[in-house]
Amino acid sequence: MTAGALRxxxxxxxxxxxxxxxxxxxxxxxxxxxxxxxxxxxxxAYGLPGRFSHWTHGKAYQIQKTLYDYGLSKIYELVINSxxxxxxxxxxxxxxxxxxxxxxxxxxxxxxxxxxYFVQTRRDMVDIAALHAERIERYEFxxxxxxxxxxxxxxxxxxxxxxxxxxxxxxxxxSVRSRRMQSPYDDLWAxxxxxxxxxxxxxxxxxxxxxxxPEPVRDLLWFIHEYSPVLEDWERDVVAIVRSEMLYFxxxxxxxVLNEGWATRWHARIMRELxxxxxxxxxxxxxxxxxxxxxxxxxxxxxxxxxxxxxxERRYGAEHLFLVREVESDxxxxxxxxxxxxxxxxxLYLYERRGDELVVVDKDWExxxxxxxxxxxxxxxxxxxxxxxxxxxxxxxxxxxxxxxxKLDLPWAEKTLEHVFxxxxxxxxxxxxxxxxxxxxxxxxxAREGHRRHR
Numbered sequence: 001m002t003a004g005a006l007r008x009x010x011x012x013x014x015x016x017x018x019x020x021x022x023x024x025x026x027x028x029x030x031x032x033x034x035x036x037x038x039x040x041x042x043x044x045a046y047g048l049p050g051r052f053s054h055w056t057h058g059k060a061y062q063i064q065k066t067l068y069d070y071g072l073s074k075i076y077e078l079v080i081n082s083x084x085x086x087x088x089x090x091x092x093x094x095x096x097x098x099x100x101x102x103x104x105x106x107x108x109x110x111x112x113x114x115x116x117y118f119v120q121t122r123r124d125m126v127d128i129a130a131l132h133a134e135r136i137e138r139y140e141f142x143x144x145x146x147x148x149x150x151x152x153x154x155x156x157x158x159x160x161x162x163x164x165x166x167x168x169x170x171x172x173x174x175s176v177r178s179r180r181m182q183s184p185y186d187d188l189w190a191x192x193x194x195x196x197x198x199x200x201x202x203x204x205x206x207x208x209x210x211x212x213x214p215e216p217v218r219d220l221l222w223f224i225h226e227y228s229p230v231l232e233d234w235e236r237d238v239v240a241i242v243r244s245e246m247l248y249f250x251x252x253x254x255x256x257v258l259n260e261g262w263a264t265r266w267h268a269r270i271m272r273e274l275x276x277x278x279x280x281x282x283x284x285x286x287x288x289x290x291x292x293x294x295x296x297x298x299x300x301x302x303x304x305x306x307x308x309x310x311x312x313e314r315r316y317g318a319e320h321l322f323l324v325r326e327v328e329s330d331x332x333x334x335x336x337x338x339x340x341x342x343x344x345x346x347x348l349y350l351y352e353r354r355g356d357e358l359v360v361v362d363k364d365w366e367x368x369x370x371x372x373x374x375x376x377x378x379x380x381x382x383x384x385x386x387x388x389x390x391x392x393x394x395x396x397x398x399x400x401x402x403x404x405x406x407k408l409d410l411p412w413a414e415k416t417l418e419h420v421f422x423x424x425x426x427x428x429x430x431x432x433x434x435x436x437x438x439x440x441x442x443x444x445x446x447a448r449e450g451h452r453r454h455r
Contacts, residue, residue, distance in 0.1 A: 027109035230425030261305015
């Protein structure tokens, strides 16, 4: 970007901010940075600048960068929920493109500041993530990069199974260790662990089930962090790191449609208030149309969110939009505001694959609404709860899938149990149902005995 273009962009940013505040936006302050595509896609793949390394981040980077290089996909900006927010603009964007992006970013910063689901997020997560990365690099030096990578494989495999009602910031200290060592059989377990190298499940002692916890726990990472019989302190710290970062990302998962719809609605409104040339008006119209166009078989969150908010403004007035921005998530937005008329207008329907063909199976608007509710806002992730951390008195871990009519992918579930075993060190169980949902089915895994299915 030339010096002249940069000065013009700075002038436009000031205009965008003035217009946005006049229209009622109250964003967090934003620090803008213009970066090349390699930097933008690296941050996009990692989720945060300076975050710890893992092969999945490299895989995501290669996919996104390849799509960009071949002109199949493009990220125009990234904005980080922090105080101040960090917004990264692509250096190859035109001034007009980056002006639209600036208006889009301003609305995201307003959403971060005012939506209820972001109230508890850590605004210093950029700094925290950098400290996390330093700790993991130290563990790689002390224990080997391959060992840390294997541990991260296991923790990341269940990273979505957290509960925001359990506070973030768990610390490794003596009180945590004392809570773990509360079973009357801990001396036996410790002796057994020494005889078996600390990780093998060799116990053959008296069975007496002690229900732990008293009530089912939905936060699997928290439970493993607190009560795993085998994790060393550094491993427990890695679990806490992943959990902390997942809690930071969770509100973004819960509000994807609303957040992107909010940003799209406001970039359109602000851009129309700017004194653009006719050529810039055409370029803006083309860019905005690309943002809200349907994307084949995949739901476009920008298009759905934008259409919903425009419809809400038409029916309830502009002021009501700010209430929606404060209190709603994707699930409540769909439940409260998606109408039959809007489903028809957006041509939403349900389809399924039959042989080699994709077939429309239902266009009823209520069926469409319920499917969206079941798959948006993180609801596509099966609910797994910890039923017992001392199953059969063996310190085996018993998990239960909360059945909602959707079956688990059993090969996938069995592979995940192997990761859970890595973290728990003793046999792990998962209770679910058969494919038709009529019969209970229990899966179990132990490294020595492999997988078993129990009817």
